[in-house]
Amino acid sequence: MATIADVAQAAGVSISTVSYALSGKRSITAETRDRVLAAADQLGYLPHASARMLAAHRSHIIAVSEPVHPDTDDAAHMAFAMQTTRVAREHNYDTLLLVHDDAFEGMRRSAATQLADGIVVLDVDVDDARVPLARKLACPTVFVGVPADTAGLVCVDLDFEAAARQAVDRLVDAGHTQIGLISHRQETLTRGSNFPIRFLRAFLAQCEARGVRHAVTHPNGHTADGSVRRLLEQLPGLDGIVLNTTADVASSLSAILATRGLEVPRDVSVIAAGVSFTTARFAVPFDTMPLDAHASCAAAVDLLVQAIDGAEHTPRIVLLPPTYIDRGSVIARATPGSP
Amino acid sequence: MATIADVAQAAGVSISTVSYALSGKRSITAETRDRVLAAADQLGYLPHASARMLAAHRSHIIAVSEPVHPDTDDAAHMAFAMQTTRVAREHNYDTLLLVHDDAFEGMRRSAATQLADGIVVLDVDVDDARVPLARKLACPTVFVGVPADTAGLVCVDLDFEAAARQAVDRLVDAGHTQIGLISHRQETLTRGSNFPIRFLRAFLAQCEARGVRHAVTHPNGHTADGSVRRLLEQLPGLDGIVLNTTADVASSLSAILATRGLEVPRDVSVIAAGVSFTTARFAVPFDTMPLDAHASCAAAVDLLVQAIDGAEHTPRIVLLPPTYIDRGSVIARATPGSP
DNA sequence: GCGATCTTTCGAAGCGCTTCGACGATGCGC
DNA sequence: GCGCATCGTCGAAGCGCTTCGAAAGATCGC
Numbered sequence: 218m219a220t221i222a223d224v225a226q227a228a229g230v231s232i233s234t235v236s237y238a239l240s241g242k243r244s245i246t247a248e249t250r251d252r253v254l255a256a257a258d259q260l261g262y263l264p265h266a267s268a269r270m271l272a273a274h275r276s277h278i279i280a281v282s283e284p285v286h287p288d289t290d291d292a293a294h295m296a297f298a299m300q301t302t303r304v305a306r307e308h309n310y311d312t313l314l315l316v317h318d319d320a321f322e323g324m325r326r327s328a329a330t331q332l333a334d335g336i337v338v339l340d341v342d343v344d345d346a347r348v349p350l351a352r353k354l355a356c357p358t359v360f361v362g363v364p365a366d367t368a369g370l371v372c373v374d375l376d377f378e379a380a381a382r383q384a385v386d387r388l389v390d391a392g393h394t395q396i397g398l399i400s401h402r403q404e405t406l407t408r409g410s411n412f413p414i415r416f417l418r419a420f421l422a423q424c425e426a427r428g429v430r431h432a433v434t435h436p437n438g439h440t441a442d443g444s445v446r447r448l449l450e451q452l453p454g455l456d457g458i459v460l461n462t463t464a465d466v467a468s469s470l471s472a473i474l475a476t477r478g479l480e481v482p483r484d485v486s487v488i489a490a491g492v493s494f495t496t497a498r499f500a501v502p503f504d505t506m507p508l509d510a511h512a513s514c515a516a517a518v519d520l521l522v523q524a525i526d527g528a529e530h531t532p533r534i535v536l537l538p539p540t541y542i543d544r545g546s547v548i549a550r551a552t553p554g555s556p
Numbered sequence: 557m558a559t560i561a562d563v564a565q566a567a568g569v570s571i572s573t574v575s576y577a578l579s580g581k582r583s584i585t586a587e588t589r590d591r592v593l594a595a596a597d598q599l600g601y602l603p604h605a606s607a608r609m610l611a612a613h614r615s616h617i618i619a620v621s622e623p624v625h626p627d628t629d630d631a632a633h634m635a636f637a638m639q640t641t642r643v644a645r646e647h648n649y650d651t652l653l654l655v656h657d658d659a660f661e662g663m664r665r666s667a668a669t670q671l672a673d674g675i676v677v678l679d680v681d682v683d684d685a686r687v688p689l690a691r692k693l694a695c696p697t698v699f700v701g702v703p704a705d706t707a708g709l710v711c712v713d714l715d716f717e718a719a720a721r722q723a724v725d726r727l728v729d730a731g732h733t734q735i736g737l738i739s740h741r742q743e744t745l746t747r748g749s750n751f752p753i754r755f756l757r758a759f760l761a762q763c764e765a766r767g768v769r770h771a772v773t774h775p776n777g778h779t780a781d782g783s784v785r786r787l788l789e790q791l792p793g794l795d796g797i798v799l800n801t802t803a804d805v806a807s808s809l810s811a812i813l814a815t816r817g818l819e820v821p822r823d824v825s826v827i828a829a830g831v832s833f834t835t836a837r838f839a840v841p842f843d844t845m846p847l848d849a850h851a852s853c854a855a856a857v858d859l860l861v862q863a864i865d866g867a868e869h870t871p872r873i874v875l876l877p878p879t880y881i882d883r884g885s886v887i888a889r890a891t892p893g894s895p
Numbered sequence: 896g897c898g899a900t901c902t903t904t905c906g907a908a909g910c911g912c913t914t915c916g917a918c919g920a921t922g923c924g925c
Numbered sequence: 926g927c928g929c930a931t932c933g934t935c936g937a938a939g940c941g942c943t944t945c946g947a948a949a950g951a952t953c954g955c
Contacts, residue, residue, distance in 0.1 A: 218668070218670065261668070263665070263668040263669050264669065265610075265669060265670055266606075266609075266615070266666075266669035266670055266671035267605075267606040267607075267609035267610040267615060267670070267671075268606075268610050269669075270605075270606035270609075270610075271604075271606040271607050271609075271610050276605070276606060278652075281653070285638060291630070291631040291634040291635060292630040292631040292634065294634060295630045295631065295633060295634035295637075296630060298634075298637075298653065299624060299653075299655050299656075302653045302654075302655050302658075303655060303656055303658075306658050306662075311652050311653075311654075311662070311666070311671070312652065312653050313617075313650050313651065313652060313653075314620070314637065314638075314641045314650075314651050314652075314653045315641075315650075316638050316641050316642060317638075317642055319641075319642075319645050323645075323650070326602070327605075327650070329557070329600070329602040330602050330603060330604060330605040330608075331557065331604055331605055331606070332605035332606075332650070438837070439837055465807075468804075472811075498777070498778055
């Protein structure tokens with residue numbers, strides 16, 4: 218491996234000149250710089266990572282804390298980890314992956330050893346142990362998700378409340394009168410996963426506000442079987458469904474409605490909101506307000522890199538507005554009393 | 557942050573004594589060691605990562621190269637990346653995630669800058685660009701998957717050939733006479749993904765060897781619809797199906813067979829082989845020979861860590877024997893002519 | 896009781912880079 | 926023509942750790 222000393226010798230200059238020529242932190246004659254650059258790439262020189270880290274007090278590494286719960290949707294979390302990594306590279310950072318138990322312990326370790334310049338926290342619970350940890354870590358940290366107590370934190374997330382309100386509004390405005398929400402599994406909410414709870418509350422509040430009949434159900438297994446049955450028990454005239462649930466449950470919905478003679482959108486309109494899978498390839502594609510991993514992670518990494526670069530890291534909650542994608546699964550209903 | 561000098565001062569010994577007391581690389585009186593350890597943990601001392609890397613010529617970081625193809629099964633790949641990370645931690649290594657285009661370029665970069673001590677290559681294609689790269693990198697590398705030209709490489713993978721043979725044998729031994737294989741999508745094979753091809757070839761060879769009627773199909777979309785139709789066209793008496801395909805296709809199979817009046821296992825036996833999803837939660841659970849991410853990654857990381865630690869890194873292909881999990885989806889058929 | 900041999904600890908030399916201060920050379924104004 | 930600022934380059938001091946060689950004590954054999 219070529220070192221900076223080799224490049225200096227080859228270019229006939231001092232080590233510090235090479236460093237400045239490559240970093241551009243001091244002015245260097247064009248002629249000298251060219252000689253240095255030529256020597257560097259002829260030798261295939263790349264600076265030794267740990268030497269650079271040690272001297273520059275910067276690792277150019279971001280730790281990604283991603284616990285994996287038993288009820289975790291692997292594909293969704295993969296997307297977040299990958300997008301974080303991808304965006305980090307655009308800022309010239311690498312990412313260290315911290316999973317399972319190490320999602321917690323690794324945060325402490327990579328911050329204390331200064332292995333990481335900053336931390337992105339994924340899969341945030343309402344009452345997440347990583348919240349107090351982040352507070353005392355003295356290492357810039359951004360949460361993708363919103364825990365209960367956000368004091369002192371920087372958080373980024375889809376505006377689930379807005380998505381829930383918008384879903385209800387769409388259906389009500391289109392004349393729907395009995396709206397069901399298929400939420401996440403009960404165990405997911407019990408564990409304290411943050412966004413299903415936020416979505417659920419906003420859904421209830423908006424239904425009240427709009428004065429529309431509504432019901433909520435949580436799937437048991439991995440299909441929408443039981444959920445559909447329970448919704449129909451409570452709302453025999455069910456004409457709108459909001460999905461804020463997992464891919465397997467959502468993808469089974471059309472077929473299960475079909476067994477009861479219900480067709481989307483003829484009999485029931487459907488909106489999937491705040492979900493991280495695409496509904497485009499479903500037999501009946503649903504309108505959706507996606508939870509866009511790329512958007513969330515890009516915003517998170519931007520904030521983190523700013524904080525690392527010394528711009529202030531003031532606590533704040535950044536909520537990304539939902540985007541509505543129309544796939545034709547919602548149609549207007551005649552309001553009762555209309556022809 | 558406390559440094560080793562702080563610990564040395566607190567314990568009243570020299571820096572090198574602290575280093576040796578903590579690493580155990582030279583003998584230290586029990587009394588001195590205890591004083592050092594006490595000082596270290598009272599100060600919350602953790603060695604500065606880059607300083608340690610620089611001095612010790614070892615980063616304790618493993619790079620994980622994971623390109624993401626358009627037809628990639630995110631959940632499956634998540635499992636491999638996570639398991640690699642998890643097992644690496646058990647060996648006291650952290651993992652750097654390299655995705656998308658950076659799966660290639662990042663390998664070069666992390667090896668050249670000596671950011672990584674070793675590399676795990678996931679999602680290997682038959683004709684993978686990372687194969688020649690690994691050869692010239694002078695950085696220990698283990699492939700999880702088997703490319704076409706394995707000269708000079710260390711590869712770990714499930715023995716897909718054995719899994720295919722065993723699936724065919726099970727069915728033939730149980731009296732099945734017309735066996736269909738639902739493989740991966742054609743585009744996946746065309747791209748050169750390695751294991752579907754290996755599985756397919758071994759399936760064909762074993763069917764020939766056992767002299768059983770057989771057919772192969774590749775799904776078009778995300779269900780088994782077309783596949784079942786095509787298999788039945790070629791094998792009207794289809795009584796056994798081998799699945800080496802994606803989760804969505806597999807999970808749709810029972811329902812689609814049902815629409816044709818076929819029930820598993822009454823009319824058709826099914827074995828899922830070399831698949832990375834679990835069939836346990838399917839409406840009809842299938843017998844399976846799983847592609848176990850943990851087993852593959854554990855073997856890969858073990859080999860890699862050995863290589864990093866200087867044990868020789870001789871090229872070799874490690875094929876893990878498949879494990880058969882019986883879930884009752886295969887039953888014996890009366891052989892023609894028997895009562 | 897004295898040299899030989901261990902054992903335990905210390906000092907110092909790096910690892911390869913960044914960055915600060917300084918120095919010679921050049922250009923400017925007056 | 927002299928002082929003064931400016932520019933481009935260099936030398937050296939770290940960053941915090943590991944590790945080698947050696948010094949200082951303790952132990953032993955004869």
